[in-house]
Amino acid sequence: MEVALKVDVDTHQGLAEGLPRLRRVLERERVTASFYVAMGPDNSGRAILRVFRNRGFLKKMFRTNAVSMYGLRTILSGTILPARPIALAFPNLLRELKAAGFEVAVHGYDHVLWQDHIDSLGERGIRAELNDAFEAYRSIMAESPRAFAAPGWRTNAVALRALDEMGLNYRSDTRGRAPFRCMVDGRVLTTPEIPSTLPTLDEVMGRADLRDNAALLRFYLDQFKADQLNVHTIHAETEGMGQLENFAALVGALKERGARFVRMDAVASGLNPAELPVCPVVRTEVPGRAGWVAAQGS
Numbered sequence: 001m002e003v004a005l006k007v008d009v010d011t012h013q014g015l016a017e018g019l020p021r022l023r024r025v026l027e028r029e030r031v032t033a034s035f036y037v038a039m040g041p042d043n044s045g046r047a048i049l050r051v052f053r054n055r056g057f058l059k060k061m062f063r064t065n066a067v068s069m070y071g072l073r074t075i076l077s078g079t080i081l082p083a084r085p086i087a088l089a090f091p092n093l094l095r096e097l098k099a100a101g102f103e104v105a106v107h108g109y110d111h112v113l114w115q116d117h118i119d120s121l122g123e124r125g126i127r128a129e130l131n132d133a134f135e136a137y138r139s140i141m142a143e144s145p146r147a148f149a150a151p152g153w154r155t156n157a158v159a160l161r162a163l164d165e166m167g168l169n170y171r172s173d174t175r176g177r178a179p180f181r182c183m184v185d186g187r188v189l190t191t192p193e194i195p196s197t198l199p200t201l202d203e204v205m206g207r208a209d210l211r212d213n214a215a216l217l218r219f220y221l222d223q224f225k226a227d228q229l230n231v232h233t234i235h236a237e238t239e240g241m242g243q244l245e246n247f248a249a250l251v252g253a254l255k256e257r258g259a260r261f262v263r264m265d266a267v268a269s270g271l272n273p274a275e276l277p278v279c280p281v282v283r284t285e286v287p288g289r290a291g292w293v294a295a296q297g298s
């Protein structure tokens, strides 16, 4: 069983606190992972305000105890308190992460802006977000980024084409079944897409049938498939904070089952683009998540 852990880092606090904790667990377990870091300002307070406006989300906020999960400073970031930088606030953490053998790549610039407004940003806005993100990455890592993971699994034709021009080794923007090439407006893009194949913990932890940690662990072990690549997205803000023990238990259980942990860039370098299926990128909804996500079409 092949497992790629895709760690999304969305916030200042997630990078400051969640990322080092995850790194310690991964190193203790001798397991590798790929990290995708939001390069710009932390406007997560705006996202949390936005979800408060969504019907039914208030219930989820209480159920998942969002204040203790995100912390008050994060909830207010970009609202009544100024937005703090994310990657640029901790360049050494990211350089050390890479030096320790983990993959570090780009998870957009302004995560909240991208996730909430991708379709109204227009070509200029999208290119500005990508340029700012890649510039920030270069200033921190002293090399060009080789991969991109879309904030909130949201993308569109403009973003897919703009990223394709950048000559990355791969993208991970969607939910899906297995690596593929994207068909956009009748054209097949060059950059392979490696989709996330499992639901995220925050999507399932409020479920009535998964109330305790043992049930959650059983649920995830059932999701991993023995005969294919499993791409599991985790969050510095979730698995790296309140859910660290659940994450460590999952890693331990996967190791017992003989899982082989791989970096996403290693997966990408083993792909032969000519052999990958060609699929459109569609929009879908997943249980436990508000709004749409981009997904691998049939």
Ligand SMILES: [Zn+2]
Pocket: 008, 009, 010, 107, 111, 150, 151, 152
């Ligand atoms: Zn994210």
